[in-house]
Amino acid sequence: MITVKNISKSFENIKIIDDISAVFEKGKTNLIIGQSGSGKTVLMKCLLGLFDIDEGEILYDSQKFKKDNISMISDLRKQIGMVFQGSALFDSMSVIENIIFPLRMFSNKTDSEMIIRAREVIKRVDLKDVDHKFPSEISGGMKKRVAIARAIVLNPKYLFCDEPNSGLDPKTAIIIDKLIQEITIEYDITTVINTHDMNSVMEIGDKIIFLVEGEKIWEGTNKEILNTDDKMINDFVYSSELFKKVKLIQKK
Amino acid sequence: MKFFFHIGRYFLMIKYTFTKFTKWSVLKKLIFQEIEDLIIGSIGIVAFMSFLIGGVVAIQTALAIENPLLPGNLIGFATRQSVILEFAPTLISIIMAGKVGSYITSSIGTMRVTEQIDALEVMGINSFNYLIFPKIISLLLYPFLITLAMFLGILGGYIASVYAGFSTSFDFIQGIQLDFKVFHIIYTYIKTILFAFVLATIPSYHGFFMKGGALEVGKASNISFVWTSSVIIIINFIVTQLLLA
Structure with a gap:
């Protein structure tokens, strides 16, 4: 609250x-x-x-x-998780790297654990076959889903x-x-x-x-x-x- | 007053850059990425420019000293002094203000416009440290580029003067060894380190605090180049006055 x-x-x-x-x-x-x-x-x-x-x-x-x-x-x-108006995904990172980013910054998980967690949230937001694409290569709706996935990956x-x-x-x-x-x-x-x-x-x-x-x-x-x-x-x-x-x- | 506001905010940015450090494992990757973008990505242009500038300096010197009473090694001597003291550190830094500086301003500016910096801050990441610190560290390798520029500048001078018939190989090599002072190299590296800091921070400042959209990113890159090159010239003057005068 x-x-x-x-x-x-x-x-x-x-x-x-x-x-x-x-x-x-x-x-x-x-x-x-x-x-x-x-x-x-x-x-x-x-x-x-x-x-x-x-x-x-x-x-x-x-x-x-x-x-x-x-x-x-x-x-x-x-x-706190945040979904920005323009999604605010990091252009230099792929979809999965964007989602893993908060985990990499704030958790002590290993690389494989981070990938497992990222795949869980990717599945939760109904994204398919976009893991290694860059934000410029996906649609607006997909960007929002990635932004939501990134926002919830740390269980905010x-x-x-x-x-x-x-x-x-x-x-x-x-x-x-x-x-x-x-x-x-x-x-x-x-x-x-x-x-x-x-x-x-x-x-x-x-x-x-x-x-x-x-x-x-x-x-x-x-x-x-x-x-x-x-x-x-x-x-x-x-x-x-x-x-x-x-x-x-x-x-x- | 606005000028002092910017100076104050610039120094606050520097202060924040060295506080609340990003996780080392992440920072390490960012530093290597910046080394690739800022240093390795600039080798080509630095090599090309220095080689040709060295050649031009040698030819200009040769054409200016037609008096047969002047020693033949003067071309090598003048080329070495010009390249080591000014052309390699200062002129290459101004070229880098255009290449690297614009890249830094536009990349950070685009992150600002597309709320990527806000995203970092909302996550609790010190965006100053995350974005600017790796650039400062990677540009500590800038003296390597200037060393390359010095070597290729003198090589360009050698090739231009020897193969165009302005000087003999022996005279030119004797000229570049003549009255060599190690302090001149120290002076050049002192300047280079200061220029590297300017190249990393002033364009970052202009990108970080820009407002507006895509058009303003272009404008910020432009202003950033003007300020970076101006500050390089001012520092060059002060350091030369302090160390060589």
Whole structure:
């Protein structure tokens, strides 16, 4: 579980994150949603310690996240897996080397043990015949799977995904969303996902927080978001023709 | 003020590079990889440039001293002094600022743009140490390249002057032995080590702290070359003033 208490973050006196409090629950896919520029990525980077927060505090379970406590941060980061928007695979390494990388850095496993573990997660994310290919040789969907495999190879307690299905076709996007949800339940981890994709919200939104201009204006589940009366949320949720029609059918 | 900000951030980067070391087994592989990319990958261009530069220096010297009263070994002497003191360490370093420096900036810059550096940091890896330290260590072999450049530069001078009829083989060899000072070699290696450090760190700085996309990677490589070569020239001036003046 990750608890965020009254955190704020400004860049050049412009508040990007404004007094946000939230609880990201264990074993659930917690979604941060909002329009582009609403502060989702900044919030995630604050949670990861890539940006220093100006005010408030972040608790990983009961542990306070303090940037100046290097040993604590170092230990905590070994328990964090991250799937970046662009996958962020290391170009100079093959798929299997990318997946083995965290093991090589943080475990005392032998080469053969690392390969066995890497093959387990490769199988888990349904990848085939890509072990020795380089990131430039595989598709966007495959890259996401490799990124997920790399993120879970150390059995993390926390999984962060920054727009995991951006740039993917709708079918692959849903497959990736489902994969993340399955892994969250299977590994019993706290998953935080940044997205503005309504399909993701509907498919895997166990818990959702909605941001507008850096402020949290709503919190709930994927079922609740469809029935809320909040105008800003409805404008966001029903911005596409498809969802407008779904709403119309629901009313009928 | 911005200039001082960059200087401060550059020195902080150096400090972080030498803290929180990456696992040795990983670092060792990275160092060998960098030796291959930065040193072995540069042998060809260094050899080609030094050989031709040495030849040009010898021919230019020969053409400038047409006076028959001047000794025949002057061409060899002037070639040796020019190649050892300036052309091999300084000019090759400026060429390397273009070749190796641009490579370092663009490779680190691309990692920044594609969030690979963020990925390292999220994993709890000191990205400064992981990316920059192996480059600094591999460039400790840079004096090997400069030694090669010195040898091939003088060889180029020898071939150009002897085979073009500007000097005899005996005169040229006598010239390169004339008034030889070991300190000149020490001075060259002192410069070379300093240039190697500059070649590893300034391009890394420009790659590491770049912002934007693919276009900015190109711009960062360009700026990196300008700064690296400028700093090499400034260091060259200071070291020469301190050690030879």
